[in-house]
Amino acid sequence: MNAQPLSIPAGPEALSGTIDFSRPFIPEELTAFYRTAAYATLTPPQRLRYNQLYALYFNEQTIFFEQSLARNVLGHFIAQNLPEDLKAGLRQFIEEEEQHTRMFRRLNQQCASEIYGRADYYFIQVPPVAGKMLDAISRRPQWFPFLLWFMHLQEERALFFGRTFMKFADLLEPQFVAAQRKHLADEIGHVRWDEALLDRVWSGTNPLLRRVNIRIFAWMMGEYFTKPKRAALRVLAAWVNEFPALQPQYAEFSSQLRALGSDPAFRHSLYCPENVPLTFKRFDQFPEFGSLTRVIPGYLPGGNS
Numbered sequence: 489m490n491a492q493p494l495s496i497p498a499g500p501e502a503l504s505g506t507i508d509f510s511r512p513f514i515p516e517e518l519t520a521f522y523r524t525a526a527y528a529t530l531t532p533p534q535r536l537r538y539n540q541l542y543a544l545y546f547n548e549q550t551i552f553f554e555q556s557l558a559r560n561v562l563g564h565f566i567a568q569n570l571p572e573d574l575k576a577g578l579r580q581f582i583e584e585e586e587q588h589t590r591m592f593r594r595l596n597q598q599c600a601s602e603i604y605g606r607a608d609y610y611f612i613q614v615p616p617v618a619g620k621m622l623d624a625i626s627r628r629p630q631w632f633p634f635l636l637w638f639m640h641l642q643e644e645r646a647l648f649f650g651r652t653f654m655k656f657a658d659l660l661e662p663q664f665v666a667a668q669r670k671h672l673a674d675e676i677g678h679v680r681w682d683e684a685l686l687d688r689v690w691s692g693t694n695p696l697l698r699r700v701n702i703r704i705f706a707w708m709m710g711e712y713f714t715k716p717k718r719a720a721l722r723v724l725a726a727w728v729n730e731f732p733a734l735q736p737q738y739a740e741f742s743s744q745l746r747a748l749g750s751d752p753a754f755r756h757s758l759y760c761p762e763n764v765p766l767t768f769k770r771f772d773q774f775p776e777f778g779s780l781t782r783v784i785p786g787y788l789p790g791g792n793s
């Protein structure tokens with residue numbers, strides 16, 4: 489194998505609650521390896537376990553976004569001279585994000601208490617320097633307003649994820665469905681508050697600063713959010729580690745997963761008019777966002793009305 493396999497507890501011995509391990513935790517279509525040719529060759533137990541591990545990583549992503557951005561970015565604007573009703577909304581936004589973090593943390597701990605009893609992250613591994621940089625810029629959204637666009641993009645995409653969970657609710661693990669139902673209900677308000685901040689901030693931002701922010705935004709999306717690597721490969725390694733018969737195929741599996749990063753259909757599916765229509769329509773209001781098609785090929789300037 490080309491990467492050190494990880495180990496994560498599976499089955500009832502990992503439980504600290506009542507999770508139904510006989511069911512998938514997340515709709516298959518929201519998992520990365522599902523998009524590869526190799527996925528069709530897997531047995532039902534192999535698919536099920538990959539699905540469950542990917543769902544834990546999926547929860548980690550939600551925790552990471554909500555811990556890393558919400559309190560710092562929104563806290564900055566609460567301290568500004570904004571209408572009191574908007575400030576009240578932003579305070580509610582922060583409280584709901586903290587509720588979500590506790591909810592998804594508890595869900596992961598129920599599934600693998602040995603792992604998530606010690607830390608929130610297992611698959612996501614942020615280098616200390618990168619973590620400090622993110623903390624620093626998230627405390628200064630007046631200089632890095634692209635963070636508001638990123639939050640809007642991810643919050644709206646979370647609505648799509650939640651609706652997809654509800655579409656397959658009868659097939660999925662009930663506690664995962666319940667968590668997504670709560671998340672979906674709250675995200676509707678979060679998208680609205682994101683829009684209120686964007687309306688106030690972006691148009692008044694210096695054009696040069698806007699262009700610099702678009703370049704940072706494009707780099708971040710291309711590096712971390714449009715290609716399966718790092719954490720997605722750690723999920724794959726942990727999964728293969730549980731199935732010795734699959735270990736000789738690990739290199740091929742990894743190759744197919746990485747190749748999705750250059751697959752037009754996969755890249756289009758990540759961010760497209762079907763899952764982030766409001767964000768794309770807002771992009772269309774500002775010509776500087778036209779350059780994003782290079783890293784977000786699902787975005788076609790002017791084609792999102």
